[in-house]
Amino acid sequence: MNAVKVDKVAKTPQQGGLRQAMAWLHTWSGLWISWLLFAIFLTGTLAVFDEPITHWMTPEHALEEAAHANDPPLPKVTDRGHRLELALDFMAKEHPKADMWEIWPVQRPSHGLSAYWFQPAGGYGSADLDPLTGAVIEHAREATERDTIGGHHFVDFHYELHAGRIGVWIVAITTMIMLVALVSGVITHKRIFKDFFTFRPAKGQRSWLDAHNAVAVLTLPFQFMIAYTGLAFFSDDYVPAPVVAQYGMDNAKKAFLADWNDVGKPAKTGQPLAIPALEPYALRAEQAIGQEIRAVVLDNPNDASMRVCMYGWNEETDTMERISANTGRACYALATGEQVALRRPGESDTGGAGLTRAVMSNLHMVGFGGTPMRWLYFFCGLAGTAMMGTGAILFMVKRRQKSGGEFGTYTQRVYRTVACLNVAAIAGLSIACVGFLWANRLIPVGVEHRAGWELRAFFGVWFVMLVHACLRAEKRAWIEQLGLLAALCLLLPVLNVLSTGDNLAAQIARGDWESAGVELGSMAFGLLAAWGAWKVHKRKEKPASKAAARESAAPTASLQINTEGQS
Structure with a gap:
């Protein structure tokens, strides 16, 4: 009698039904926008407190206020x-x-x-x-x-990537794909609410999936709301046909805004x-x-x-x-x-339409509820940022264990590129954000076009982190960039003392909680980054499984039957 070993059949999205198709759609639509969405969510989360950040970045004005x-x-x-x-x-x-x-x-x-x-x-x-x-x-x-754009840098990047109308459209397309990923993710996870209460630490892929599910379910209504209201905010740009139909082709937008704003x-x-x-x-x-x-x-x-x-x-x-x-x-x-x-x-x-537009705008920009609502948006924004980051990392964790050979002989190169982008988009962007604050203190006050140099520092640091991620092994890149992030965040209060003479204790003593909040928040992120670097350092690499090697070599094989012996 022959002993037959049958490998699990790898179903295509078309063969696996709706949930299998949605899982494929969620994975691939989410992956290609996850890096940009991470940037949009992180800067949008920081933009919730753009005024305190601006306050910290104008220390001369802050000290005058204190006086x-x-x-x-x-x-x-x-x-x-x-x-x-x-x-x-x-x-x-x-x-x-x-x-x-x-x-x-x-x-x-x-x-x-x-x-x-x-x-x-x-x-x-x-x-x-x-x-x-x-x-x-x-x-x-x-x-x-000092001349500075302040915290409004994060606002501008959040909705237009500092690229004008082209950036607005890129963000819009990305947001639409995000809605697709959210809907397909809900359909894919049949145990979505049970997953929210499940977290298994130190389990590799399972832990990343649990973390991704937990932060996604926790803030799912917020993610839908923030994506939808962001699109509604620029609805007359994204869907111009009704405006043109009403006002004609010549200066339709100007006539529309005149009627809207000058009733x-x-x-x-x-x-x-x-x-x-x-x-x-x-x-x-x-x-x-x-x-x-x-x-x-x-x-x-x-x-x-x-x-x-x-x-x-x-x-x-x-x-x-x-x-x-x-x-x-x-x-x-x-x-x-x-x-x-x-x-x-x-x-x-302008009636119900105008009130709806105003409410949509205020919902997106948290123009209500005062400070408590801003903190709620901040933590929900962090959860959304974590959702994007864990999704991108989960993709690599899964492929490291089991490659699907989606790109044939180029599959490993594609995965290496994805790994580089993961490091640069998550750790690298975070370094660029705190580097923006460092540039505010390090660039001389009298430099011409100083605010522009702060922006150049932000994008320059981000580019350097991308190059670093591509030149270093993935694990080393994570450790080094998270370590650098921790150092920059934890040393930001020290930099402020050396550059302005102001310090955290003095800020708290005079009740300047805007400046103190920026530095305390920076230290909290620094501790989180240090913990992340330590966890990556302690992680042991697992060798690729035989199944992964076999699938990489023969990605199109879906069924293998081997005769191992007789009994």
Whole structure:
């Protein structure tokens, strides 16, 4: 009698049914975008705290704030009418032909009296005015104040990769593929909720799969929401056909935005009309919308069609109670004094569509809920980042044990490339992010175009890490890059002391939790990176199995029958 050994049949996606097809789709669609998605998620997570990062990256401004931290609060404006008159006089003299004047007369931290207008060539012009005299205040950058893009670097990279409209489209396509990977992943994992409560450490491939499943299931609603709202944010760019159908081919986007943002803006009549005092309208508007007036916008100044719109100011309590960030708005026709438009705080001028757009935007950019919601987004963002990273690593762990020979004789080269990209995209990008903070302290303050050099440092460090990952063995590359990441993160507070004289203890003592939070967060990431480097160092390499070698040599074989002997 012959003893027959039958190897397991390797089914193709077409032979294995829906779940097998979805597993194939999830693996390969997820792999090719995992590196870019990791970058988008990591920078988006850091962008949640872009203002504290900017605060840390402008230490001169931060120390000046600390010096005035105990000053009494600025009194509420009692001469708003006078401020409005000063701003109107300035605009009448300097920009009489502008068809929109905007005035901010409030007295808040970093706000005094400001004027804005539309430039003839497009875009905003602005000037800060002395609230007592109306004279223009010149803001010359001091030689000791560093030029930096600050935390907004992470915002820009998150949604456009610093590549303009092309970057926006790349991010959009990547996000669409992410949704495909999320849906196919849900279909693939028939025990998805059980997997969430399962983690088996030190089990190689099984551990990576457990980690990938756990962070994915934990934040699955967040991942769907953040991907969908990100697409909705630029919906008029991604799906321009409805806009073109409504407004035609010539300047369709401009006409659409004009209708969207300037609801009910009157057309000029050509008949002159003197501008009346605006303070009475500001008082009426405050009664109507229930908010302090933040901005006064005058359309068609000195024309009989003149309209003034008063915008309210969202207090912190407003952002805790509403998802929509829209402030109150009341508009008046100055020829008759009639109220022509009213928007309550949280509502929309353009109905349900406008409110939906505002809510989608606020959901994506966490413009509600205050600091607790920002921390929730931060940790969910980290979980999403981990989901991308563990998925990319899981691919290599599986292929190291069992290669499918998907690329024939080039399979091992492809896997080597994937391994290099894994190291550079995960550890290398993390090093580039903290390297960006180091560049902020190391580049001399007086260097011309200094903010650009910080960006060059970010991309330069990332490129060096890619070259390093390709030149070193995979395990050594992980250890060395994670070790470097740990050192840079843990030494960031030391660098700050040496470069500015400020230190973590002083930041905490004066209540500067923005600066302290950046350094404490950096140290936490440093400890995590050090633990990761130690775990990789302790890991023992497993020799490739005979099955893996056989499949690599004959990737198209699906069934082998061998006669081993007789009994």
